[in-house]
Amino acid sequence: MKREFIIAGNWKMNKTVEESIDFVKELDNKIEVNDRVKVLIFPPFTSIYSIRNLSDKIKIGSQNLFYEEKGAYTGEISPLMLKNLVDYVLIGHSERRGIFKELDSDINKKIKTALKYKFNPVLCIGETLEQRKEGETFERIKKQIDEDLKGLKEQEIKSIIIAYEPIWAIGTGETATPAQAQEVHGFIRELLNEKVENPEDIFILYGGSVKPENSFDLLSQKDINGALIGGASLKIDSFSAIIEISCKIAK
Numbered sequence: 001m002k003r004e005f006i007i008a009g010n011w012k013m014n015k016t017v018e019e020s021i022d023f024v025k026e027l028d029n030k031i032e033v034n035d036r037v038k039v040l041i042f043p044p045f046t047s048i049y050s051i052r053n054l055s056d057k058i059k060i061g062s063q064n065l066f067y068e069e070k071g072a073y074t075g076e077i078s079p080l081m082l083k084n085l086v087d088y089v090l091i092g093h094s095e096r097r098g099i100f101k102e103l104d105s106d107i108n109k110k111i112k113t114a115l116k117y118k119f120n121p122v123l124c125i126g127e128t129l130e131q132r133k134e135g136e137t138f139e140r141i142k143k144q145i146d147e148d149l150k151g152l153k154e155q156e157i158k159s160i161i162i163a164y165e166p167i168w169a170i171g172t173g174e175t176a177t178p179a180q181a182q183e184v185h186g187f188i189r190e191l192l193n194e195k196v197e198n199p200e201d202i203f204i205l206y207g208g209s210v211k212p213e214n215s216f217d218l219l220s221q222k223d224i225n226g227a228l229i230g231g232a233s234l235k236i237d238s239f240s241a242i243i244e245i246s247c248k249i250a251k
């Protein structure tokens with residue numbers, strides 16, 4: 001089976017403009033990518049403009065976008081401001097949901113806005129530790145998929161990248177086992193099968209303490225089409241090692 005990957009770094013609230021520029025230049029020098037591996041970075045907003053054209057090998061995305069174009073929304077970022085600067089937008093990250101109280105209804109509006117402005121949305125979903133312990137993982141995932149993608153046409157759903165990130169594995173050092181991750185990825189693929197033809201064309205990324213040591217086993221799973229990486233994307237050595245591993249599997 002042909003394997004293609006998206007390896008995405010989510011920098012969260014890390015790196016100044018200068019640090020971002022240095023990082024992208026160094027990473028560009030260090031990595032070799034083939035046409036089956038796409039490398040993506042979600043830097044802070046302040047760095048986007050300076051790094052957007054520094055490397056042909058690295059695509060840039062935004063960590064958020066608001067569903068209105070302009071107005072009295074202090075601290076929000078508009079699709080018009082991001083247009084022509086980024087190709088991808090991260091939507092519904094668990095930190096946005098948890099800390100900033102974003103609801104599935106907000107996330108649905110953001111996805112629709114992203115599609116309207118021709119961005120590629122990367123939709124994050126995932127269960128909490130309590131939900132997993134209670135055996136509610138699949139129910140939670142289904143609810144998020146149904147509510148976040150509500151009202152979208154088949155073609156629109158096909159242009160969305162999904163990132164499955166179990167919340168208990170984010171920044172904790174605890175990773176889902178490859179089998180645990182594959183089980184949920186397979187389930188997401190089944191859910192998508194009810195909404196689109198050829199759900200195998202949709203990229204489903206795994207996120208949650210991905211590092212060089214566990215990336216080979218995770219990326220070797222049949223329904224894992226890449227990784228969304230927080231902590232390990234902040235260091236050149238670990239991020240480039242994961243990219244290298246994905247290129248080997250993608251060959």
Ligand code: PGA
Nearest residue numbers: 170171208209229230231
């Ligand atoms: P982590 O973060 O790799 O540091 O666990 C992943 C994410 O939040 O996207």
